[in-house]
Amino acid sequence: MTESLKLTCATCGQTNRVPADKIAGGPKCGTCGDPLASGKVAELDPPAHDKMVRGDTLPLLVDYWAPWCGPCRMMAPQFAQAAMALKGRARFAKINTEDHPHISQRLGIRGIPLLILYANGREVARLAGARPAAEIEAFVRQKAPAAA
Numbered sequence: 001m002t003e004s005l006k007l008t009c010a011t012c013g014q015t016n017r018v019p020a021d022k023i024a025g026g027p028k029c030g031t032c033g034d035p036l037a038s039g040k041v042a043e044l045d046p047p048a049h050d051k052m053v054r055g056d057t058l059p060l061l062v063d064y065w066a067p068w069c070g071p072c073r074m075m076a077p078q079f080a081q082a083a084m085a086l087k088g089r090a091r092f093a094k095i096n097t098e099d100h101p102h103i104s105q106r107l108g109i110r111g112i113p114l115l116i117l118y119a120n121g122r123e124v125a126r127l128a129g130a131r132p133a134a135e136i137e138a139f140v141r142q143k144a145p146a147a148a
């Protein structure tokens with residue numbers, strides 16, 4: 001029996017059920033057709049953020065960042081590289097905390113960049129400060145249970 005994973009589409013917010021063994025094949029959203037696990041970093045707004053962190057079963061790593069934050073901008077390519085390396089294993093997203101400060105307040109975020117890893121609707125771990133891709137990847141592999 002194949003386990004099915006719940007993935008929220010970062011584009012339209014639709015919840016998709018994807019068999020775990022289809023993740024690597026590049027599943028698409030049943031509603032808007034956008035890729036669900038492309039290895040790219042999705043830019044979230046608060047409704048999509050909340051839906052993904054609470055509903056998704058596949059591990060989700062969110063980068064809480066802001067345009068004024070130099071280390072955040074420096075880390076962005078490293079974050080994107082780790083996202084590609086973990087394609088199908090975890091999804092990566094980012095949210096602009098300058099545009100959406102209530103998200104930081106609610107999560108008690110005092111410094112950025114901050115990465116928060118979620119899985120099965122729960123916060124799993126946090127990683128603070130700008131990190132190289134290898135460290136981000138190791139963090140996810142170590143903290144998040146492998147899908148299926």
Ligand SMILES: [Zn+2]
Nearest residue numbers: 009012029032
């Ligand atoms: Zn969609």
